[in-house]
Amino acid sequence: MRDPKTIAAKLFEGDRLALSRSISWAEDADPRFPKTLACIWERVGKARRLGVTGPPGAGKSTLVNELARHLREADRTVGILAIDPSSPFSGGALLGDRIRMEDRTKDSGVFIRSMASRESHGGLARASVDACDVMDAFGFDEILVETVGVGQAEYDIVGAADTVLVVLCPGAGDGIQAMKAGLLEVADILVVNKSDLPGADRLQTDLEEATHTRDIRRDGWEVPVVGVSAAKDEGLDKLLGAVDDHRAHLERVGLEAVRRQKRAQQVKRVVGERLDEELWGDGGLGGRVDSALNAGSTAYDIAELLLQDVLGGKLMAQTRDSKTEAAH
Ligand SMILES: Nc1nc2c(ncn2[C@@H]2O[C@H](COP(=O)(O)OP(=O)(O)OP(=O)(O)O)[C@@H](O)[C@H]2O)c(=O)[nH]1
Ligand SMILES: [Mg+2]
Structure with missing residues (x-):
């Protein structure tokens, strides 16, 4: 009973072990949880x-x-x-x-x-x-x-x-x-x-x-x-x-x-958590902040620069995509 589909099927059968396990996955932020939830969402x-x-x-x-x-x-x-x-x-x-x-x-x-x-x-x-x-x-x-x-x-x-x-x-x-x-x-x-x-x-x-x-x-x-x-x-x-x-x-x-x-609040929270991981986890922006601080920039300037990079890049790509789509 290690994969989301089996857990979901067991859960529907009234299996309490499956119930406990999926709650543990939720608690541990196990990547199997979102998949399990998708399987049981209808209920x-x-x-x-x-x-x-x-x-x-x-x-x-x-x-x-x-x-x-x-x-x-x-x-x-x-x-x-x-x-x-x-x-x-x-x-x-x-x-x-x-x-x-x-x-x-x-x-x-x-x-x-x-x-x-x-x-x-x-x-x-x-x-x-x-x-x-x-x-x-x-x-x-x-x-x-x-x-x-x-x-x-x-x-x-x-x-x-x-x-x-x-x-x-x-x-x-x-x-x-x-x-x-x-x-x-x-x-x-x-x-x-x-x-x-x-x-x-x-x-x-x-x-x-x-x-x-x-x-x-x-x-x-x-x-x-x-x-x-x-x-x-x-x-x-x-x-x-x-x-x-x-x-x-x-x-x-x-x-x-x-x-x-x-x-909707939950969605915001999940996005926030994931962004946090992406931005500040391994391979994130931490290093750039460090070097910018070393170079003498203010916190606002660094933040602005990073935001432009992160949001600007993505948002502009999105607008570009939707414009291209609209053109077709
Ligand atoms: N006199 C009286 N005592 C009560 C009543 N309800 C609960 N208690 C007592 O209040 C104390 C705390 O009760 P709990 O139910 O543990 O309170 P709680 O809010 O869950 O406590 P925490 O989870 O630790 O925040 C216990 O000693 C209970 O017996 C009541 O209606 N009257
Ligand atoms: Mg209590």
């Missing part, structure tokens, strides 16, 4: 993709576990992608997630995959979208992606998910911090977890106010604030109701168009 797009992000310790894993349980009870199959924070100090968190999710792993309608962001060559954003595509083609009804909301990660999850849940809890990661961190901007649904703890009501009110005053609506969607207690299994039905509502909203405004926009 990508049926799953609902739910992103779960928020500050460390907000209860994301507990919530994902409970959501998975509820979805399974409703006879939906669930693929889970857990992405650890890239900080080297967080090595243990992954194991914690695994253990807590353990009770889901005996169920064949559930698949759990952890992905270490620091090991995903060429970017977490790409690898997580790829992993979701594979799980989607495999046939899971629901895909849940957990990532800690620090820095770029919460923006990455927007590309991977149709609906983004931002999970907050009273105490450490309070509302103001979340606003500063830009977490509110990525939320389709705000979840106040640990409703059983003091301060949850206050946080809920603050967030409701924030969503009204900051007007973070998109396409007429008003971001709801839903209180839950994942650990006590309270409020999950209401939360899943909000997810259904958001899905219905997306379908109203055009789910396909929204997804196409996200795919």
Whole structure:
């Protein structure tokens, strides 16, 4: 099972080894991945993709576990992608997630995959979208992606998910911090977890106010604030109701168009990554920069020269080609 076609066929048969392997290829930026994706592309797009992000310790894993349980009870199959924070100090968190999710792993309608962001060559954003595509083609009804909301990660999850849940809890990661961190901007649904703890009501009110005053609506969607207690299994039905509502909203405004926009972002990202490799990898422009700097040119002059070379050359060739084509 080493070539894309076989992997794709196996994947369609429901082979989990094929599923794992293709996700590893995505993670490793293995050249076999794009070919595999092309073979399974026709089946990508049926799953609902739910992103779960928020500050460390907000209860994301507990919530994902409970959501998975509820979805399974409703006879939906669930693929889970857990992405650890890239900080080297967080090595243990992954194991914690695994253990807590353990009770889901005996169920064949559930698949759990952890992905270490620091090991995903060429970017977490790409690898997580790829992993979701594979799980989607495999046939899971629901895909849940957990990532800690620090820095770029919460923006990455927007590309991977149709609906983004931002999970907050009273105490450490309070509302103001979340606003500063830009977490509110990525939320389709705000979840106040640990409703059983003091301060949850206050946080809920603050967030409701924030969503009204900051007007973070998109396409007429008003971001709801839903209180839950994942650990006590309270409020999950209401939360899943909000997810259904958001899905219905997306379908109203055009789910396909929204997804196409996200795919376009993915294309840009892939082009960016490849350009970076081409320009600055072995045999790239590094040497020329060095010698130009040695010769005393400014950074702007060097950059301009290189851009003219790289873009000018290619763009002019393209215009020339299309003109020649038009002439024929
Ligand atoms: N009181 C209370 N505690 C909760 C609730 N949900 C989760 N917790 C606890 O909060 C802690 C963190 O939960 P996790 O689910 O690991 O949180 P996380 O957001 O996944 O954490 P990281 O992945 O490390 O960022 C654990 O000790 C949970 O038991 C809840 O609803 N109420
Ligand atoms: Mg977690």
